[in-house]
Amino acid sequence: MRKIAVILAALLVGVPTLFAQSPFDYSKRWNFSVQGGLAATLSENAFGYTDTHVFQDLLKLQGSAAIGYDFTTTFGVRLAGGYAGHAGSSNIYDTYGKANYPFTYKSVYAFADAILNLAGLADNGSPFNPKLYGGLGGARTFGFTDPHHPWQTPHDPNFVLGMRAGAIAEIDFTSGLGIFADLCLEAYGDWHNGIRPSDHDQGYFAGYAGFPFDLVGKLSLGVIYHFK
16 A cells, blocks of 8 residues: 555656646747847948958948747747948949949838747747747838949938848747847848939849849847746
């Protein structure tokens, strides 16, 4: 009887443990994150930076903050807003000497993202959470510097709609704190960099950037806290 009592006691203690929520299950919990890193803006005449061997000048600082909510271990959302620096160039192939005419500008932006946690597809919580996301939003660009181009000066300011997609690699701790890397590509309306494509169809490699979006690639490192 004593052995049976011991077995029953072990079962009573062990069974609830088997069904206990993982410390990394953030279902129905809010989170807050901050992140920052580098942004590279690829828009009309960005090839001016590569042609003149100053591609590094396209890289500018950016940062953002977000509040999110996890509905399940698999699906969550977040609302993010931030600031970024950018670099652009006026047309270099319509002017004598093919000189680069660089300028810089700034943006504030906001996005609503839907997030898929790939780790949640396998179990109810993991310390390593690879995620994919996509979102819709917009940006206001301003603070354009003078490119000293003979005739092409960027319009200032501008409001443009945007969309984005990205991937997150997140490592969490039992305290609810986590660290992550975020790689993202954003596509904005063509006025993001203050310049729209030339009305003269010269072909892309002749200086006409016919792609209908201004692209911004971002690489960030961040910290996230999952509220209990």
